[in-house]
């Protein structure tokens with residue numbers, strides 16, 4: 537099986553960085569915001585207003601790791617083999633985004649540097665024996681619709697938000713079950 541691992545909201549704390557860029561507090565601290573994907577909606581601004589401070593030089597390079605990032609990378613590479621794991625991440629419209637994401641990966645997870653795919657259209661990579669690990673409901677739905685398997689990383693902005701205090705535990709359980717299922721179908 538080939539595994540596609542998302543970056544923003546999974547390995548990188550995009551929400552934290554966007555809050556700092558806007559000088560605003562985390563909108564997901566409000567219980568009513570749970571499960572709402574678009575931060576700009578929660579902040580009552582347009583997409584253009586939202587992205588303006590996030591697209592300057594250094595924004596993508598300075599993203600911090602999520603607390604679980606190292607463990608998620610280890611879990612996914614141990615489970616599928618590093619040669620079967622690619623990072624699959626949507627670039628913003630900023631010209632700084634892709635080069636800075638490349639540098640971020642080289643600095644933090646050089647073992648994955650050879651497998652980096654930049655597209656927002658993740659469904660085009662879906663298919664049998666392909667697994668997406670992502671934090672966006674729409675990406676998960678589309679990937680499944682086109683024949684792939686998909687695992688949601690529980691976060692306050694997706695439908696798994698009730699479990700967002702323990703994303704790693706959820707991934708361990710889901711991937712453990714998936715591995716058993718695959719072993720059984722092969723045996």
Ligand SMILES: [Mg+2]
Pocket residue numbers: 542543544545546670671672
């Ligand atoms: Mg994401």
